[in-house]
Amino acid sequence: MEPSTASTGPAAQGTGRTAAGQGVSAYNSVAQLQTDLWWSIADTARRLATPGLGAAERAEAAAVLDRTLADVEVLAFYFSHPGRQVAETLRGQASESYLELSRTAERIGRGLIGDVPISTAAVTGREDGSADATHPAQDRRPRFDVLVVADLSEAEETRILRELRAVRRREDAFVYDIVAVPSFVDAAVAVLVNPWIQAVVVRPDFRNRSAVDLTLLHRLVPPAGHPDLDYFTAAERARVLARQVREVRPEVDLHLVEQASIEQLAAQVGREFDAVFLQQEDVLDLHLTILRGVGRRYRTPFYSALLDYARKPAGVFHAMPVSRGNSVVRSPWIHDMCDFYGLNIFLAETSATAGGLDSLLEPQGAIREAQDLAARAFGARRTYFVTNGTSTANKIVTQALVAPGDVVLVDRNCHKSHHYAQVMAGSNVAYLDSYSIDAYSMYGAIPLADIKRTLLTYRREGRLDRVALISLTNCTFDGVVYDVERVMIECLAIKPDLVFLWDEAWFAFARFHPVYRRRTAMAAAARLTERFGTAEYRREYERHRERIRGMTDDELMRERLLPDPDEVRIRAYATQSTHKTLTSLRQGSMIHVHDDDFARRSEEAFHEAYMTHTSTSPNYQVLASLDVGRRQVELEGFELVLRQVELAMSLRDRIAEHPLLAKYFRVLSSSDLIPDEYRPWGTECPVRAGPVAMDEAWGVDEFVLDPCRVTIEISATGIDGDTFKRVQLMDRWGIQVNKTTRNTVLAMTNIGTTRTAVAHLLRALIGIAEELESATGRMTPEQKRAFDLRADELAHDHPPLPDFSRFHAAFRADPTGAAADGDMRRAYYMAYREELCEFVSADEARRRVNAGLPVVSAIFVTPYPPGFPILVPGQEFSKDILDFMDALDTKEIHGYDPVRGYRVFVPSALAGGTGGTSRQPDGNGRPATGRT
Structure with missing residues (x-):
C-alpha cells in the first residue's frame, strides 16, 4: 500500500504496529487486526483506570493507548461502524475517563465479533438521523455501507450526508450509511477493507493520493497504486476508478454523480457505471437506485416462487403423496419425520411446474431467471443448475463436447466422475500425470510443460485435430491451484479451439475474493476475451510470432506461447459443487459456461446431455438453496471468504506457535506441496507471510496453495491418518474432516466455519498432544523405541506414487505412436464378457510383469487414499503399480478382491487388437469428427 507523505489526516503518525506491540505481519486480515485493536484499547484503558499504577507503567500504557487510538482512526476512516465520530469520541474519553473508554471499547469489540456493531449514536450520543440511530436489534433490515468518493469540504460532506439521510424511509427494504473518502487510493483501500460496502458513488473531482498514513495496512492490503489522473478528463478519471473497484469487488454497484454535462459524461463512461446522476437534482433517484441495485442482487426468483407455492392452499392430485405433508402429518407412525424436518419442507414438495415453479429441463420463468442471476454472480455467460452433484455436471459437459473417438486429455488423479464420463462418451483418453x-x-x-509436450506430440503426429477437450482439477482436494489464465493461453497457442473443462468442485468460493478470483476459470476466460480483442495484444502477438519462427518443439516447450488472435476461441466450462464451499443443500451444483462457440456448436448437444443426466423430478429444495446461496455470496461473499481465509491462517499460526502442538503436528506449507521449480516467487506463501505476500505469489507462481486447506502432518503422533480421523477426532472429539493420507489429515475452513469450531479443533489437538506426552513419558525403553520406530515409518517409509503406465496396444488408437491415448470404453464393456476375464493374485501379476507378459486391468482399481484410480480398464500393470499396491496399508480398495485378486483380461482377449478407435467413417470416408 502506498504510504502517504502527507502530514495531515487520521493517524498521520501511525506506527504500523498494534497496541500490544505486535507488528502488523502478525495479522492475517483487517478484521482480525480491528478486533484486536478494540480489545487492546479496552485492556489498556482498564489498566490506566487502576489506582496505584506506577508512573513508568502508566507512561508506557498511555503511549500504547495513544498509538492504538491512532491505528483505530486509520480503520475508522473507511467504516461507518465504528466510524470517525466514534474515533473522535474515544479520544475525548481518553482525556476524561479511562474506565468509560474501556467499557465503550469492550462493547464495540463484542459487537464486531458478533457482527452487530454498536451504533455510532449509542457511543457518541449524537442523534443525527443516521441509519444507525436505531439499534440493529430493533431493526432487522439488512444493513450496508455506501462509499462516496469525492474531494468534499467538510460542509459539502455534511450537506450530502444530510440530503441522503433525508430521503430515507421506514418502508425502505434496506438500511445504509455513508463512508466518504476524498481520493483514488482511499477508495481502493475502502473496498478492500470494508466488506459492508455494497455501492460506490463517484464524483470525478476526487484526488489521487491519500492523506492517511497507511503504514498500518501495508502487509494486509495489496497496493492500489495511484495513477497520475491530473491530466485525465472527468470521464477518464471515473473509468479508471471504476475499473479499480470492479477488479476488486465486481459485485458492487457503481454510480456516477456530476454537477454538469451528465448527458455527455454518460455516453463517455459507457458500461463502467450502473447509473449517472445530476448532483443538484437527483438525490431521491440516487437513493432509490442504490436500494434497487442491492435489491437486484437480493432477489431470489425461484426461492420466492417456492415460498409463494408453499403458502397457497392446494388440492393434490398428482404423483407425490408427501406433497403438502399429506402422507406424513396424519400418520401415527411417521409423524416424527415432520417433527424433525418441519412442515415447510413438505409444503414445498410438488411434482407440478405450475404456480411459477418452472421446469428445470426447459426453464422459461423463475428457474431461468435464477440461473441468469447466478451467471452474473459467477462471471459466466451462462449458468445451469444441477441437482445431483458435480459428478453429474462433469458427465453433462463431457457428453456435450466429446464424441466417440475424440481425444480428451484428462488429469489422471481427477475425480472418478471424469473417468466414467470418458467411458460414457467413448473418447480416446490421454492421461496426464501430476507431479507426486x-x-x-x-x-x-x-x-x-507436460501439457504442452502432449499437445505438441499430437501436432507432430498429425492428430491434433482429434484433441477435443482437456479436463483439469482446479483446485485439487489438497489445495493446489493452477494459473488458469497461463494454461489456457499456452494451450490455445498450440490448438486455438481447445475446450477446457475446469473441475472447480472445491473452488466455488474463489469468485468472491480478489486474489482467488484471478485463478478461476470464468475470470480467466473473461480477461482473455478482453485481452485478445485489443490492438495492443495483436502487436504483441506479431512480435511473438517472429520470435518463435522456426523453433523446434523442444524450444517451444521453454517459450511462453501466445495464440493467434484471428484464430483463438475461448471455450471454457467450470463445474462447481456449490454445496461443498458455499450455501446449498447436498448435491447442489452449477455448470458455468464461457464459450465463444456455444450457440453455434455446442448448445444443442449440451441440452441433450443435460436432458440425459437430469431428473424429470428435480429436488426443488436443492434448487431453492442454490438460488439463496447465490444471493448470499453476491451480498456478503467477500466478507465471508475473507473470514474463511482469516480463520485458516489463524489455525495455521496457532499450531506453529504452540510448543506442544508443534512437537506432534505440523501444517504443511506451499514448499511441502509444491516443488520449488513451480514457485518462482519463492517465499513461503501464504503461511505466515500475510495477504500481500499471498497476492504477490498468486500473481507469479505456476501453482499456489489455497491456505484454507490446512493439511496437518501427524507422523510424530505414531498414529496413521485413518485411525487419527476415526478414533481421535471423530469418536472422541466429534470433529469431522474430509480427507486423510497415511500421515496427514486435512482440515478445511469454509464460509460457515466459526471461531468456536477452530478453537474446538485446537483444543482437541492439544488434548491429544497432552495425552501423547503423558503416555510417552511412562513408556519403557522398549515401548519408546517401538513408538519412535512407528513415527519414523509414518514420516519416511512411503511407497512411491506410480505414474500412469499405458493403455495396452489393443486399446490404443495408434499403437506405434508417441501419443498413447486409449479407448477405455471398449475395454470397459469388454469386461462384461466373463470369458474374456480372469482373476490373478498380486504374486501372479508380478510374475507375469517380470516375465515381460502384459497384464491388463479389466476394471477400475481405486484405493482410498489416495482416492483415484491406480488402474483403469485397458491399462497395463507395471512394476511401480504393483509395488505401490503391495505397500498400501489402506483398508478400502475398490476394484480389488482380497481373496481372488485383480480382474484382468485373458491373453486371448488382447490378441489381434486393431486399436481402440471406435469411430465410424462419414459419408466421405473420413473419420467422423466430434461435436466440438
Missing part, C-alpha cells in the same frame, strides 16, 4: 508428493501420499497438479 510421495512423502504425504498425494499428487499435486499437472505441470504446464
Whole structure:
C-alpha cells in the first residue's frame, strides 16, 4: 500500500504496529487486526483506570493507548461502524475517563465479533438521523455501507450526508450509511477493507493520493497504486476508478454523480457505471437506485416462487403423496419425520411446474431467471443448475463436447466422475500425470510443460485435430491451484479451439475474493476475451510470432506461447459443487459456461446431455438453496471468504506457535506441496507471510496453495491418518474432516466455519498432544523405541506414487505412436464378457510383469487414499503399480478382491487388437469428427 507523505489526516503518525506491540505481519486480515485493536484499547484503558499504577507503567500504557487510538482512526476512516465520530469520541474519553473508554471499547469489540456493531449514536450520543440511530436489534433490515468518493469540504460532506439521510424511509427494504473518502487510493483501500460496502458513488473531482498514513495496512492490503489522473478528463478519471473497484469487488454497484454535462459524461463512461446522476437534482433517484441495485442482487426468483407455492392452499392430485405433508402429518407412525424436518419442507414438495415453479429441463420463468442471476454472480455467460452433484455436471459437459473417438486429455488423479464420463462418451483418453508428493501420499497438479509436450506430440503426429477437450482439477482436494489464465493461453497457442473443462468442485468460493478470483476459470476466460480483442495484444502477438519462427518443439516447450488472435476461441466450462464451499443443500451444483462457440456448436448437444443426466423430478429444495446461496455470496461473499481465509491462517499460526502442538503436528506449507521449480516467487506463501505476500505469489507462481486447506502432518503422533480421523477426532472429539493420507489429515475452513469450531479443533489437538506426552513419558525403553520406530515409518517409509503406465496396444488408437491415448470404453464393456476375464493374485501379476507378459486391468482399481484410480480398464500393470499396491496399508480398495485378486483380461482377449478407435467413417470416408 502506498504510504502517504502527507502530514495531515487520521493517524498521520501511525506506527504500523498494534497496541500490544505486535507488528502488523502478525495479522492475517483487517478484521482480525480491528478486533484486536478494540480489545487492546479496552485492556489498556482498564489498566490506566487502576489506582496505584506506577508512573513508568502508566507512561508506557498511555503511549500504547495513544498509538492504538491512532491505528483505530486509520480503520475508522473507511467504516461507518465504528466510524470517525466514534474515533473522535474515544479520544475525548481518553482525556476524561479511562474506565468509560474501556467499557465503550469492550462493547464495540463484542459487537464486531458478533457482527452487530454498536451504533455510532449509542457511543457518541449524537442523534443525527443516521441509519444507525436505531439499534440493529430493533431493526432487522439488512444493513450496508455506501462509499462516496469525492474531494468534499467538510460542509459539502455534511450537506450530502444530510440530503441522503433525508430521503430515507421506514418502508425502505434496506438500511445504509455513508463512508466518504476524498481520493483514488482511499477508495481502493475502502473496498478492500470494508466488506459492508455494497455501492460506490463517484464524483470525478476526487484526488489521487491519500492523506492517511497507511503504514498500518501495508502487509494486509495489496497496493492500489495511484495513477497520475491530473491530466485525465472527468470521464477518464471515473473509468479508471471504476475499473479499480470492479477488479476488486465486481459485485458492487457503481454510480456516477456530476454537477454538469451528465448527458455527455454518460455516453463517455459507457458500461463502467450502473447509473449517472445530476448532483443538484437527483438525490431521491440516487437513493432509490442504490436500494434497487442491492435489491437486484437480493432477489431470489425461484426461492420466492417456492415460498409463494408453499403458502397457497392446494388440492393434490398428482404423483407425490408427501406433497403438502399429506402422507406424513396424519400418520401415527411417521409423524416424527415432520417433527424433525418441519412442515415447510413438505409444503414445498410438488411434482407440478405450475404456480411459477418452472421446469428445470426447459426453464422459461423463475428457474431461468435464477440461473441468469447466478451467471452474473459467477462471471459466466451462462449458468445451469444441477441437482445431483458435480459428478453429474462433469458427465453433462463431457457428453456435450466429446464424441466417440475424440481425444480428451484428462488429469489422471481427477475425480472418478471424469473417468466414467470418458467411458460414457467413448473418447480416446490421454492421461496426464501430476507431479507426486510421495512423502504425504498425494499428487499435486499437472505441470504446464507436460501439457504442452502432449499437445505438441499430437501436432507432430498429425492428430491434433482429434484433441477435443482437456479436463483439469482446479483446485485439487489438497489445495493446489493452477494459473488458469497461463494454461489456457499456452494451450490455445498450440490448438486455438481447445475446450477446457475446469473441475472447480472445491473452488466455488474463489469468485468472491480478489486474489482467488484471478485463478478461476470464468475470470480467466473473461480477461482473455478482453485481452485478445485489443490492438495492443495483436502487436504483441506479431512480435511473438517472429520470435518463435522456426523453433523446434523442444524450444517451444521453454517459450511462453501466445495464440493467434484471428484464430483463438475461448471455450471454457467450470463445474462447481456449490454445496461443498458455499450455501446449498447436498448435491447442489452449477455448470458455468464461457464459450465463444456455444450457440453455434455446442448448445444443442449440451441440452441433450443435460436432458440425459437430469431428473424429470428435480429436488426443488436443492434448487431453492442454490438460488439463496447465490444471493448470499453476491451480498456478503467477500466478507465471508475473507473470514474463511482469516480463520485458516489463524489455525495455521496457532499450531506453529504452540510448543506442544508443534512437537506432534505440523501444517504443511506451499514448499511441502509444491516443488520449488513451480514457485518462482519463492517465499513461503501464504503461511505466515500475510495477504500481500499471498497476492504477490498468486500473481507469479505456476501453482499456489489455497491456505484454507490446512493439511496437518501427524507422523510424530505414531498414529496413521485413518485411525487419527476415526478414533481421535471423530469418536472422541466429534470433529469431522474430509480427507486423510497415511500421515496427514486435512482440515478445511469454509464460509460457515466459526471461531468456536477452530478453537474446538485446537483444543482437541492439544488434548491429544497432552495425552501423547503423558503416555510417552511412562513408556519403557522398549515401548519408546517401538513408538519412535512407528513415527519414523509414518514420516519416511512411503511407497512411491506410480505414474500412469499405458493403455495396452489393443486399446490404443495408434499403437506405434508417441501419443498413447486409449479407448477405455471398449475395454470397459469388454469386461462384461466373463470369458474374456480372469482373476490373478498380486504374486501372479508380478510374475507375469517380470516375465515381460502384459497384464491388463479389466476394471477400475481405486484405493482410498489416495482416492483415484491406480488402474483403469485397458491399462497395463507395471512394476511401480504393483509395488505401490503391495505397500498400501489402506483398508478400502475398490476394484480389488482380497481373496481372488485383480480382474484382468485373458491373453486371448488382447490378441489381434486393431486399436481402440471406435469411430465410424462419414459419408466421405473420413473419420467422423466430434461435436466440438
